[in-house]
Amino acid sequence: xxxxxxxxxxxxxxxxxxxxGAFWTPYDPGVAVSPALAGSGPVxxxxxxxxxxxxxxxxxxxxxxxxxxxLAGLILLLNFAGAALFLVLERSTPVPVPALVRGAMRxxxxxxxxxxxxxxxxxxxxxxxxxxxxxxVGNLPLAYRELRAxxxxxxxxTHVQASxxxxxxxxxxxxxxxxxxxxxxxGLSGRLLFAIALMEVTGLSFLGLMGNPGFxxxxxxxxxxxxxxxxSPWGVAAPGLVLVGLLAMVHATWAxxxxx
Amino acid sequence: MGFLLGAGVASVAxxxxxxxxxGEAGNWVGQYxxxxxxFARGEWGMGSAESEAIRRQVGGALVAxxxxxxxxxxxxxxGGVLxxxxxxxxxHSAPRRTARTLGTIGLTVPVFLAGxxxxxxxxxxxxxxxxxxxxxxxxxxxxxxxALALFPAAxxxxxxxxxxxxxxxxxxxxxxxARGYGPVRILGWHLPRVLAAPLVxxxxxxxxxxxxxxxxxxxxxxxxxxxxxxxxxxLERQLFVIExxxxxxxxxxxxxxxxxxxxxxxxxxLRHGREGR
Numbered sequence: 001x002x003x004x005x006x007x008x009x010x011x012x013x014x015x016x017x018x019x020x021g022a023f024w025t026p027y028d029p030g031v032a033v034s035p036a037l038a039g040s041g042p043v044x045x046x047x048x049x050x051x052x053x054x055x056x057x058x059x060x061x062x063x064x065x066x067x068x069x070x071l072a073g074l075i076l077l078l079n080f081a082g083a084a085l086f087l088v089l090e091r092s093t094p095v096p097v098p099a100l101v102r103g104a105m106r107x108x109x110x111x112x113x114x115x116x117x118x119x120x121x122x123x124x125x126x127x128x129x130x131x132x133x134x135x136x137v138g139n140l141p142l143a144y145r146e147l148r149a150x151x152x153x154x155x156x157x158t159h160v161q162a163s164x165x166x167x168x169x170x171x172x173x174x175x176x177x178x179x180x181x182x183x184x185x186x187g188l189s190g191r192l193l194f195a196i197a198l199m200e201v202t203g204l205s206f207l208g209l210m211g212n213p214g215f216x217x218x219x220x221x222x223x224x225x226x227x228x229x230x231x232s233p234w235g236v237a238a239p240g241l242v243l244v245g246l247l248a249m250v251h252a253t254w255a256x257x258x259x260x
Numbered sequence: 261m262g263f264l265l266g267a268g269v270a271s272v273a274x275x276x277x278x279x280x281x282x283g284e285a286g287n288w289v290g291q292y293x294x295x296x297x298x299f300a301r302g303e304w305g306m307g308s309a310e311s312e313a314i315r316r317q318v319g320g321a322l323v324a325x326x327x328x329x330x331x332x333x334x335x336x337x338x339g340g341v342l343x344x345x346x347x348x349x350x351x352h353s354a355p356r357r358t359a360r361t362l363g364t365i366g367l368t369v370p371v372f373l374a375g376x377x378x379x380x381x382x383x384x385x386x387x388x389x390x391x392x393x394x395x396x397x398x399x400x401x402x403x404x405x406x407a408l409a410l411f412p413a414a415x416x417x418x419x420x421x422x423x424x425x426x427x428x429x430x431x432x433x434x435x436x437x438a439r440g441y442g443p444v445r446i447l448g449w450h451l452p453r454v455l456a457a458p459l460v461x462x463x464x465x466x467x468x469x470x471x472x473x474x475x476x477x478x479x480x481x482x483x484x485x486x487x488x489x490x491x492x493x494x495l496e497r498q499l500f501v502i503e504x505x506x507x508x509x510x511x512x513x514x515x516x517x518x519x520x521x522x523x524x525x526x527x528x529x530l531r532h533g534r535e536g537r
Contacts, residue, residue: 112472
């Protein structure tokens with residue numbers, strides 16, 4: 001029996017709604033629309049209030065969440081693309097290369113993403129590209145291990161060997177025997193990696209390693225507002241709650257899918 | 261797309277000039293060997309922004325960061341183990357629920373956000389109760405240590421819960437109870453001898469993450485550790501501070517992993533404990 005997919009559908013719908021914030025928000029998040037109401041709580045027209053600079057907080061948070069999710073999604077794509085590349089390299093190259101790939105992945109586990117980010121910021125300058133590359137490379141060993149474990153498990157499974165015995169070619173075997181069975185496992189790993197990427201990208205931009213890219217991002221918003229936590233607590237609590245909400249949403253669907 | 265690349269890529273000429281200042285020559289393998297030799301001899305050179313020697317800058321900050329990591333580890337182990345012991349000895353569900361909540365927080369609250377929240381709560385408490393002096397002293401080490409300890413504490417409680425549910429451990433507990441041992445003796449002496457090795461290995465494999473988290477927490481709390489130093493050096497492109505600081509940090513991370521492995525091997529119950537025989 002196939003596991004219910006409603007958790008994944010709910011997660012994707014929520015993510016699509018959040019990503020819409022990159023294209024449309026009630027107010028322009030980059031423009032101080034109500035300087036006179038700066039630092040105020042919820043008022044008519046600004047239902048989440050106005051931040052210390054006069055931006056509509058709801059629009060700022062929606063756009064911030066959208067860019068944060070987009071960056072984490074990009075990191076996830078690069079994680080799996082890199083992991084697939086290294087897996088192909090390990091499985092289809094002569095003797096010293098597979099051992100080198102596995103050794104490099106074992107060593108890379110010990111390198112925290114923040115250290116890679118420092119190195120890349122020195123070379124590339126503080127920018128979203130530097131942070132995305134740092135997180136993509138830093139999480140590569142985890143993605144590689146997950147993909148490799150799922151692949152090896154499927155490669156030796158009876159249904160794949162049966163497909164092999166029936167004369168199915170490589171592509172046929174992959175598409176009809178391996179992919180349908182590997183997909184749920186990759187979905188779970190993807191959710192874990194996505195949550196990790198969310199934490200890393202916000203943490204690194206909070207440190208100021210993203211520079212000032214000209215778009216709102218939750219870590220950047222928190223960096224700009226966290227010093228005002230005693231004078232304007234809502235301005236700090238709101239982006240923090242959005243970030244925790246995003247992570248809790250991913251975690252809840254991941255934990256639920258695990259149980260199913 | 262320019263906004264995605266920010267301030268721009270440093271040119272090769274910048275790095276060549278930096279290498280010329282350091283006096284390294286030959287191909288890149290030779291240059292790196294020379295760099296490692298100078299690193300091992302402690303000749304780290306001078307920072308470009310300040311005239312202070314890099315070794316003194318990084319060394320001083322490294323001690324502060326290491327101190328924070330040790331405090332966080334102690335808090336995580338003591339707190340996590342206490343929660344499990346209390347929940348098992350007294351049979352209360354509250355400590356177990358706390359342990360699970362801790363696990364959820366560790367997975368859903370980024371470390372810098374936990375730091376900001378802890379800092380805000382402490383400042384509010386200080387204002388309300390007039391404990392400014394107490395909170396000011398806690399901000400130095402204990403509060404950052406608590407913020408950093410959240411995730412490892414979640415690992416400790418989660419790991420211990422999982423191990424205690426294993427059939428082998430259940431059989432061991434039954435056998436110890438049958439010999440007339442009380443829960444405090446079982447949980448305080450016999451089980452730690454069996455559970456210590458996997459716990460140490462679990463924490464050691466996360467040493468890199470813990471060091472990374474310490475850098476972020478130091479920025480949140482304004483501690484004079486490696487975090488603020490490396491952030492400033494990265495933003496100002498002080499190549500030598502970054503490469504020496506990161507190499508020192510990587511070596512400490514690898515040393516912690518190796519130390520954890522050795523400690524876990526020594527603590528294995530099969531080596532000297534009666535439980536494993």
